[in-house]
Amino acid sequence: MRSYFKLLSLLVSSLLLSSCSANLTDYSEKQNSFDLKEYFNGDVIAWGTIQDHSDKVTRRFCVELEGTWQGNEGVLAEKFYFDDGEISYRNWQLTKNKDGTYRGLAEDVIGHAIGKHQGFAFQLQYTLALKVNDSVYEVSMDDWMYQLDEYRVMNKTAINKFGFNVANVTLFFDKQLPIKTCEI
Numbered sequence: 001m002r003s004y005f006k007l008l009s010l011l012v013s014s015l016l017l018s019s020c021s022a023n024l025t026d027y028s029e030k031q032n033s034f035d036l037k038e039y040f041n042g043d044v045i046a047w048g049t050i051q052d053h054s055d056k057v058t059r060r061f062c063v064e065l066e067g068t069w070q071g072n073e074g075v076l077a078e079k080f081y082f083d084d085g086e087i088s089y090r091n092w093q094l095t096k097n098k099d100g101t102y103r104g105l106a107e108d109v110i111g112h113a114i115g116k117h118q119g120f121a122f123q124l125q126y127t128l129a130l131k132v133n134d135s136v137y138e139v140s141m142d143d144w145m146y147q148l149d150e151y152r153v154m155n156k157t158a159i160n161k162f163g164f165n166v167a168n169v170t171l172f173f174d175k176q177l178p179i180k181t182c183e184i
Helices: 002-019
Strands: 042-052 057-068 073-082 085-095 102-105 109-118 119-132 135-147 152-161 166-176
Touching: 057 166, 102 119
Parallel strands: none
Antiparallel strands: 042 057, 042 166, 057 073, 073 085, 085 102, 102 109, 109 119, 119 135, 135 152, 152 166
16 A cells, blocks of 8 residues: 555656646747757757766767758758767758658657757657667657757757656757867
8 A cells, every 4th residue: 555655646746747847838939939950050069968867977978960951851960979989970861841840860769750949949859769788778858959049059858768767968059160079
């Protein structure tokens, strides 16, 4: 009986916490609409951290990005440099739909990523095949990007498994000229 109340308490707490989360419509009245095609066209560099569920930084990284667009079809090539020496790649194929939403595909994305924007905010949700050591885990990614000015975008990503937060990513994009590069 005691475990039943613990489980019920956990479920109620989870529902209350999820009801307090941000909603994309919170940004609908904000000025300066975030144009993903415009921002991620050309070279961009980013620096970030990965935090575990307790917010302890477990990895740091730098990303070199190159975006190219032809109409509403784009490719965003990412090259990640991690602080432990690992280098990895992700190539997004992005499509801007007629309704203004985005659809994305990448090598390690399961199914399609779905992106929406309001004001200066952009949200991208998808399932990622996350490789950790010799195992691969399917995790839900909830990316939130906020355009700060014409050169900088801040990104916060929640990584969830079975509805529970297991890690977070914090990332800062910069496309101010001259573009810097990641140093190994």
